Amino acid sequence: MSTEGWEIVIGLEVHCELQTATKLFCGCRNAFGDEPNTNICPVCLGLPGSLPVLNVKAVEIAMSIGTALNCEVRPSLFHRKNYFYPDMPKDYQVSQYDEPINVQGWLELPEGERVGIERAHMEEDTGKTSHIGGGGRIHDADHALVDYNRAGVPLVEIVSAPDMRSAAQARRYVEELRAILVAVGASDGRMEEGSLRVDANVSVRRAGTYELGTRCEIKNLNSLRSLGRAIEHEADRQVSLLESGERVLQQTRHWDEESARTVALRSKEEAFDYRYFPEPDLVPLAPDPGWQAEVAARIPAMPAERRKKLVDLLGVGAPNDAQADQISTVVTLGLDRLVVAATGAGVEIGLALARSANEAAADPERAREVDPSAYAALLRMEQDGKLSATQAKAVLADLLQNGGHPADIARRKGFEALGADTVAAAVAQVIAAHPAEWERFRQGEDKLQGLFTGEVMKATKGKADGKVVAAELRRLRA
Amino acid sequence: MSEDASAIAAAVRSGEASASEVLERHLSAIEQHDGELHAFLTVLADSAREEAREIDRRVAAGEDPGPLAGVPVALKDNLCTRGVPTTCASRILEGWCPPYDATVVRRLRAAGAVVVGKTNLDEFAMGSSTENSAFGPTRNPHDPGRVPGGSSGGSAAAVAAGLVPVALGSDTGGSIRQPAALCGVVGMKPTYGTVSRYGLVAFASSLDQIGPFASSVADAVALFEAIGGHDPCDSTSLERPASMSLGRLGDGVVGLRVGVVAELLDGVDPAVAKRVREAAEVLAAAGASVEECSIPEVAYALPAYYLLAPAEASSNLARYDGVRYGLRVDASSAEAMNGATRAKGFGPEVKRRIMLGTYALSAGYYDAYYGQAQKVRTLIIEAFKRAYENADVLLGATTPTTAFEIGSKVDDPLAMYLSDVCTVPSNLSGDPAITVPFGTDDLGLPVGVQVLAPALQETTMFQAATVVEDAAPPVPTPRIGADATDGGERAAGGERAAGGRGR
Numbered sequence: 001m002s003t004e005g006w007e008i009v010i011g012l013e014v015h016c017e018l019q020t021a022t023k024l025f026c027g028c029r030n031a032f033g034d035e036p037n038t039n040i041c042p043v044c045l046g047l048p049g050s051l052p053v054l055n056v057k058a059v060e061i062a063m064s065i066g067t068a069l070n071c072e073v074r075p076s077l078f079h080r081k082n083y084f085y086p087d088m089p090k091d092y093q094v095s096q097y098d099e100p101i102n103v104q105g106w107l108e109l110p111e112g113e114r115v116g117i118e119r120a121h122m123e124e125d126t127g128k129t130s131h132i133g134g135g136g137r138i139h140d141a142d143h144a145l146v147d148y149n150r151a152g153v154p155l156v157e158i159v160s161a162p163d164m165r166s167a168a169q170a171r172r173y174v175e176e177l178r179a180i181l182v183a184v185g186a187s188d189g190r191m192e193e194g195s196l197r198v199d200a201n202v203s204v205r206r207a208g209t210y211e212l213g214t215r216c217e218i219k220n221l222n223s224l225r226s227l228g229r230a231i232e233h234e235a236d237r238q239v240s241l242l243e244s245g246e247r248v249l250q251q252t253r254h255w256d257e258e259s260a261r262t263v264a265l266r267s268k269e270e271a272f273d274y275r276y277f278p279e280p281d282l283v284p285l286a287p288d289p290g291w292q293a294e295v296a297a298r299i300p301a302m303p304a305e306r307r308k309k310l311v312d313l314l315g316v317g318a319p320n321d322a323q324a325d326q327i328s329t330v331v332t333l334g335l336d337r338l339v340v341a342a343t344g345a346g347v348e349i350g351l352a353l354a355r356s357a358n359e360a361a362a363d364p365e366r367a368r369e370v371d372p373s374a375y376a377a378l379l380r381m382e383q384d385g386k387l388s389a390t391q392a393k394a395v396l397a398d399l400l401q402n403g404g405h406p407a408d409i410a411r412r413k414g415f416e417a418l419g420a421d422t423v424a425a426a427v428a429q430v431i432a433a434h435p436a437e438w439e440r441f442r443q444g445e446d447k448l449q450g451l452f453t454g455e456v457m458k459a460t461k462g463k464a465d466g467k468v469v470a471a472e473l474r475r476l477r478a
Numbered sequence: 479m480s481e482d483a484s485a486i487a488a489a490v491r492s493g494e495a496s497a498s499e500v501l502e503r504h505l506s507a508i509e510q511h512d513g514e515l516h517a518f519l520t521v522l523a524d525s526a527r528e529e530a531r532e533i534d535r536r537v538a539a540g541e542d543p544g545p546l547a548g549v550p551v552a553l554k555d556n557l558c559t560r561g562v563p564t565t566c567a568s569r570i571l572e573g574w575c576p577p578y579d580a581t582v583v584r585r586l587r588a589a590g591a592v593v594v595g596k597t598n599l600d601e602f603a604m605g606s607s608t609e610n611s612a613f614g615p616t617r618n619p620h621d622p623g624r625v626p627g628g629s630s631g632g633s634a635a636a637v638a639a640g641l642v643p644v645a646l647g648s649d650t651g652g653s654i655r656q657p658a659a660l661c662g663v664v665g666m667k668p669t670y671g672t673v674s675r676y677g678l679v680a681f682a683s684s685l686d687q688i689g690p691f692a693s694s695v696a697d698a699v700a701l702f703e704a705i706g707g708h709d710p711c712d713s714t715s716l717e718r719p720a721s722m723s724l725g726r727l728g729d730g731v732v733g734l735r736v737g738v739v740a741e742l743l744d745g746v747d748p749a750v751a752k753r754v755r756e757a758a759e760v761l762a763a764a765g766a767s768v769e770e771c772s773i774p775e776v777a778y779a780l781p782a783y784y785l786l787a788p789a790e791a792s793s794n795l796a797r798y799d800g801v802r803y804g805l806r807v808d809a810s811s812a813e814a815m816n817g818a819t820r821a822k823g824f825g826p827e828v829k830r831r832i833m834l835g836t837y838a839l840s841a842g843y844y845d846a847y848y849g850q851a852q853k854v855r856t857l858i859i860e861a862f863k864r865a866y867e868n869a870d871v872l873l874g875a876t877t878p879t880t881a882f883e884i885g886s887k888v889d890d891p892l893a894m895y896l897s898d899v900c901t902v903p904s905n906l907s908g909d910p911a912i913t914v915p916f917g918t919d920d921l922g923l924p925v926g927v928q929v930l931a932p933a934l935q936e937t938t939m940f941q942a943a944t945v946v947e948d949a950a951p952p953v954p955t956p957r958i959g960a961d962a963t964d965g966g967e968r969a970a971g972g973e974r975a976a977g978g979r980g981r
Contacts, residue, residue: 042578046797048571048679049558049580051712080793082839086812091796144812146801275839277848280684280790282713 006204006242008235009212010170011162014177015155015197016187017125018061024124024154025052025094032193036147044152046089051281058154059101062122063287063295064184065156066102068302069117075286076101076121078279083272087127087146095123095157097276101285107160107180108304109172110328116161125153156186162201162212167231171224174198179303179332189332191223198227202234204242213238214248218262220255230255234262303331310336313349326357333364341372347379355379359396366400374399378406385465390457391415415463423456423464427472430455442477449473483549483643483697487590490537490548497533497548501526501592504550507960508594508641515958516616517626517636519555520563521595526550529592544590546704551586552636552645555596556603557688558677559583566679567611568601570823571804580677581712582646582688582705589704594642597632601825602795603653603681605629606897609888610827617884618661619956620923624881627657627897630691634661637691639959644701645691650681651783652876652901654689655913659876659926662915662953664698664943665691667901669933670908671716673702674709680794682787683714685905695914695943696727702936716934726937731945732765734938735869741776742874742900742928749919750875753951757916757927758873760949761942771869775861778854779903784895785838785851786906791828792835798823830891855906862907866932871942875900876913876926900928909933912943917951924953 023030026043042050066073079097100121106114128150133142158177164170178196181187188195198221203213218234221227238248252271253262287295301309310327311319319327330336335356342352360367360375378399382392387410395409402409418426430452431438441448449470456469481500489495505523512518536543553559556566558576565571583593600610608616608631616631618624619639626635630647634657637645647654649667658665666689673688680686690701707718738758743751762768800806800819807818824832838847865872878899887894904911910933913926927946931939955961 042576045802047576047578047803048564048566048574048797049556049576049578049677051676053711053713082793082796084796084799084813084816086799086801089797089802091799092793273841275793275836275841275844277789277793277839277844280682280714281680 010164011201013199014158018154023152039149069105071102071105078282079276082275087129096121115163118159120158127151167228204238326353329357342376342379345376497530501530517632518595526594547590550594551591552642554647556679570798581674600629603629619958627660629653650685652898659913660881662924666912669910674712676711682790734766736766736768737771737869737872739874740772746875747879753925782851782854783902788831788835789838792832872930876928880919880923
């Protein structure tokens with residue numbers, strides 16, 4: 001199915017679980033993966049007589065998100081959204097409705113396009129239901145178990161304008177938003193744990209026309225991959241309906257990852273009447289300008305700015321695709337300060353980016369904690385030939401795991417850089433052992449350099465510096 | 479017996495009486511009379527005895543057991559008590575024991591009070607007669623054929639009958655003041671926010687307020703002092719106003735401006751209206767300047783209330799879904815189980831209000847009903863503010879009639895709703911109000927006079943109420959209760975305040 005001749009219009013709703021120590025309205029621990037129903041109290045269980053008290057830290061994070069997304073942060077109200085579901089303790093969700101805390105902002109994608117942010121409002125999460133026994137699905141399970149640990153966890157829902165035009169762009173929006181949420185300390189960014197949950201509103205219209213088509217909301221998008229596939233599938237479905245003269249019905253649809261299709265959950269007519277009204281147990285939330293300024297002052301540099309800094313360090317105009325990917329990775333993971341520290345210590349940007357986007361990025365949590373000066377010193381040792389690349393990677397793994405100083409770690413591991421003479425001797429030995437290959441190499445068969453380097457490494461138990469070996473080989477060939 | 483709380487506390491603190499003796503007298507009064515009265519849903523004899531012994535131990539050890547030392551207190555059964563059934567007089571919560579105490583319960587215990595039991599109410603505090611209790615009605619101690627009022631009818635009847643000196647109730651549209659008036663005791667609704675609602679099972683959150691029942695204004699003040707003040711667990715709770723103090727109760731009303739509100743006398747039974755006018759004369763004679771005034775917006779309070787309160791209730795009561803606690807009627811799906819549980823667990827009045835409230839909040843009707851009612855509420859708040867530019871306190875009837883016969887209004891919800899017509903305005907405005915017994919009607923049934931004050935002006939309100947109380951015509955001894963065998967009439971309120979009543 002082709003969507004040729006059609007324009008896809010996408011708006012996203014992203015739910016972000018806030019990384020607070022406690023829940024939105026009570027003192028229970030906000031933690032993923034604890035024993036079910038251990039982080040609960042009368043308030044988050046909605047027991048009769050209990051009352052909510054707003055978590056100030058959650059408000060500050062919500063304000064940070066709004067500020068980072070260029071929103072107007074404004075006086076706001078909490079409402080009750082009324083509907084029955086067994087994992088919602090009060091049978092209403094405390095949320096913000098017509099007066100949210102953040103409105104009318106925008107997010108700039110790395111390529112420069114702006115996506116409008118309509119609102120970013122606060123609300124509480126629900127519990128989690130597991131259907132057990134029988135077929136294990138909602139309709140054929142023997143029974144359902146509810147875990148209320150998640151009930152009352154603070155969320156911010158970020159609603160974009162319908163400004164995106166392709167699945168790829170939607171993915172880039174979520175990636176950039178995730179980087180921003182991680183940067184302001186709102187989220188750990190883990191989609192697979194449900195820290196970030198995305199719903200997509202998708203409609204299509206003839207290319208060149210302006211009126212919005214009928215949209216469908218797609219739920220259950222647990223990864224960037226699902227998001228992209230679901231949007232593409234949904235756009236195909238809508239285009240094929242319209243091209244065969246049918247109508248798109250306004251529906252909420254569920255993405256089924258296994259069958260790779262969306263399934264209708266409910267239509268507009270079946271939509272819930274949530275009977276929103278102002279939550280009488282909470283007072284209006286009106287952050288004064290002083291508080292707003294204080295929160296804004298604590299917001300760190302945003303990913304776009306940090307990427308730009310790395311591009312400037314590269315100093316070659318536009319980075320190539322590989323470099324752009326490395327830059328994006330280190331910024332998203334919050335490892336760019338390692339790159340900056342390393343280049344500050346005289347390490348070449350290429351090496352700093354490579355080690356940060358690959359080896360350090362493999363263990364991002366520890367890498368974020370590592371002492372940047374120790375990290376820079378290690379890369380400097382590698383660059384100066386005091387450690388081979390293999391050795392440097394081993395020292396880095398140890399450094400991330402245990403901390404300490406790279407020189408001490410290298411010594412402990414018995415990594416001492418081999419002197420140039422020793423390397424030259426080893427090279428000479430290897431050449432002597434492979435006369436035919438050496439002759440071919442001399443005739444210009446460059447790929448044989450790998451063979452010689454490998455043999456030298458074997459002979460020196462990996463202690464030789466690859467760059468020194470290469471230089472020696474080139475010298476002898478000339 | 480019928481002892482003052484203040485007198486009991488003084489005697490227990492000085493070691494003149496023991497908390498245990500005091501408790502036993504009240505437990506035996508409950509034993510003797512509550513079969514007929516049905517004021518209590520749960521009597522906590524064992525834990526009360528333990529609490530009383532602890533007070534006695536502390537007195538013996540020279541510790542300060544608190545200002546309400548050894549005072550037996552009853553709690554409306556919509557106040558959460560840890561490990562003790564809290565039913566809201568509903569089948570849907572039968573057998574549920576909260577894992578925590580309401581803030582007011584903790585504060586009462588901290589003040590040395592002894593919790594003797596949980597009292598009957600209209601289911602979820604919805605009603606004006608206590609006939610909507612799933613566990614049967616409470617009777618009016620003055621006439622067992624009549625209602626005690628409601629919804630806090632159990633607490634009102636228990637205090638009137640002398641089974642406890644003081645009790646707590648909750649007042650959403652008059653549920654403390656109306657039964658207090660019908661039973662001939664003092665009942666007070668504090669300024670919204672001065673008493674924590676944490677642990678009060680919500681009916682209509684923006685209107686609910688916990689307050690005291692007592693046989694004197696002084697005792698009501700003592701109880702209010704013990705339970706009031708800011709609570710970090712209730713976002714709508716306020717700091718305790720600095721001006722409030724027991725010491726100023728007897729300061730009198732010289733120069734005080736009193737407005738007698740025409741709308742709180744319109745349509746009121748002439749015998750009741752007559753008593754209000756007499757109370758106004760009492761205040762004038764004591765040096766207040768008394769004038770008639772009109773607050774026309776008050777006429778719209780009842781219809782606004784019967785949209786706002788059910789709207790909030792429809793949401794507050796959604797949690798009784800059979801999933802986590804209380805009654806569950808099993809069915810094939812979660813939705814069906816929810817429906818079946820609620821159909822069986824709620825009584826007709828609760829269902830009526832849930833339906834009213836759900837309708838008032840529905841898409842397409844919100845603006846016409848809930849939205850409009852909120853606007854009326856704002857008008858009423860502003861109207862009271864204007865009235866208080868010319869008056870320090872306002873005076874009116876508490877109820878349009880005295881106690882009515884059991885069964886006479888149960889089939890006519892609108893007639894029942896009208897029982898709240900004089901009390902509802904203060905809930906909408908959030909201001910404090912108190913009812914003081916002031917003689918009887920021609921049938922010898924108690925009449926209450928209501929004193930209203932601006933938000934946080936409880937001290938002025940108490941001063942005026944004390945003057946009214948001191949000059950109040952007597953209320954006869956209830957037919958059921960601890961004093962019933964004494965015969966004769968109760969002494970006037972002034973003697974009560976001095977602590978010398980009926981002993």
